[in-house]
Amino acid sequence: MLGKKEAPKIIWLSICSFLLICLAWTPALSGAATKNQSINKTSEYEIWQTLGRAAGEKALSMLESESDSQLIVLTSAGSSIISGFDTLGCLDGLSKSTGSTMGRATLLPVTTRFDAPLWFAFFHRSTGQTAYFELNPKQLFMDETGQFMKPEKSLFTNDQLVGLMAEELFEKARQGELPDMQAMSGNLFRITTLANALHKGLPGRMAKALSLHDHYCPGLTSGVLFAEYMRLHHHLDPSQEIFVLTTQPWCKEDALINLLAATPGKKAYATIYPDRQDEEQMSETEKRISTIVFTTNPHGLWRGAALEFLWGHNQAVESFDSPLLDRLAAVLWYLDHLDEPERFVNLVQWIELPQGSHPRDWMRPGKNPLQLIQQ
Numbered sequence: 193m194l195g196k197k198e199a200p201k202i203i204w205l206s207i208c209s210f211l212l213i214c215l216a217w218t219p220a221l222s223g224a225a226t227k228n229q230s231i232n233k234t235s236e237y238e239i240w241q242t243l244g245r246a247a248g249e250k251a252l253s254m255l256e257s258e259s260d261s262q263l264i265v266l267t268s269a270g271s272s273i274i275s276g277f278d279t280l281g282c283l284d285g286l287s288k289s290t291g292s293t294m295g296r297a298t299l300l301p302v303t304t305r306f307d308a309p310l311w312f313a314f315f316h317r318s319t320g321q322t323a324y325f326e327l328n329p330k331q332l333f334m335d336e337t338g339q340f341m342k343p344e345k346s347l348f349t350n351d352q353l354v355g356l357m358a359e360e361l362f363e364k365a366r367q368g369e370l371p372d373m374q375a376m377s378g379n380l381f382r383i384t385t386l387a388n389a390l391h392k393g394l395p396g397r398m399a400k401a402l403s404l405h406d407h408y409c410p411g412l413t414s415g416v417l418f419a420e421y422m423r424l425h426h427h428l429d430p431s432q433e434i435f436v437l438t439t440q441p442w443c444k445e446d447a448l449i450n451l452l453a454a455t456p457g458k459k460a461y462a463t464i465y466p467d468r469q470d471e472e473q474m475s476e477t478e479k480r481i482s483t484i485v486f487t488t489n490p491h492g493l494w495r496g497a498a499l500e501f502l503w504g505h506n507q508a509v510e511s512f513d514s515p516l517l518d519r520l521a522a523v524l525w526y527l528d529h530l531d532e533p534e535r536f537v538n539l540v541q542w543i544e545l546p547q548g549s550h551p552r553d554w555m556r557p558g559k560n561p562l563q564l565i566q567q
């Protein structure tokens with residue numbers, strides 16, 4: 193059985209990388225890989241670290257790039273589970289071969305569902321050319337002892353090379369050519385928005401919110417600006433608790449949860465899901481307020497900043513009649529204004545809770561948090 197001491201045997205991939213793709217495979221010994229209980233964590237890590245390195249080398253070849261600092265790498269590694277295996281180790285291999293790192297915000301694991309394909313996208317920062325491909329799990333073979341075998345064909349499939357630099361996409365759209373939304377197995381929107389945002393210099397701490405949301409959109413931007421507004425204008429200190437109560441949810445929630453560390457799991461976040469009829473019945477004040485950020489004062493009293501978002505991009509950016517490009521233009525415009533959240537965030541009112549009252553009290557079954565809002 194494959195044990196820890198045998199781990200070096202499976203590092204063949206790292207030594208020979210893609211050259212092995214052309215070598216013969218031994219069908220008599222093979223079987224499609226599935227997680228074997230005997231594979232320990234070290235060897236499992238080695239497999240995926242090696243595969244990540246191979247993916248990076250393949251991308252450098254596709255992009256005809258030798259530089260190790262020109263790529264922004266996006267991947268579903270870390271979320272995708274392939275044949276029962278955890279794929280997180282790919283991230284270290286990708287860093288080794290491309291030089292992209294999470295610390296530089298040039299390597300971003302994108303949250304996907306566990307059963308999503310393991311995909312990789314490599315955006316070249318000079319040209320915008322983006323190499324995309326996916327792991328072909330059918331080429332992961334394991335022999336009867338649990339050792340991985342040489343693949344019959346390439347480990348990777350669905351290779352694509354697409355130009356994703358924002359300005360080029362905008363220029364093509366002006367000429368009447370819109371992006372093919374089916375490209376990159378339907379991942380085009382998330383890859384285009386994330387890569388261009390990171391390329392333009394989205395602060396690394398915000399990349400975490402992108403990672404969770406899996407794409408970058410104006411909705412997420414509004415959450416980023418809400419969080420920045422609270423950080424810059426309300427001087428939160430570590431002793432203050434935070435509770436986020438949303439009365440109109442949209443993509444911003446993933447930024448609020450992430451950037452304010454206010455998660456439902458920690459009972460620090462709650463939302464309601466009003467339908468269109470509910471929204472129509474809201475008062476004008478309730479329609480303006482979408483999120484209330486509660487904090488405690490030194491006496492433990494809760495006070496909520498009831499916030500409205502004022503969209504600012506509609507008049508400022510070009511329209512392309514393309515949901516992808518319109519959103520891309522908007523998020524890139526907002527990136528130039530992340531340091532002025534007060535321009536987009538309006539404090540509609542403060543909501544003071546009485547002694548002994550917690551915002552969660554308004555989220556109990558049968559309660560209506562809209563009653564907190566002063567009309």
Ligand SMILES: [Zn+2]
Pocket residue numbers: 405407408409411412443
């Ligand atoms: Zn979104």
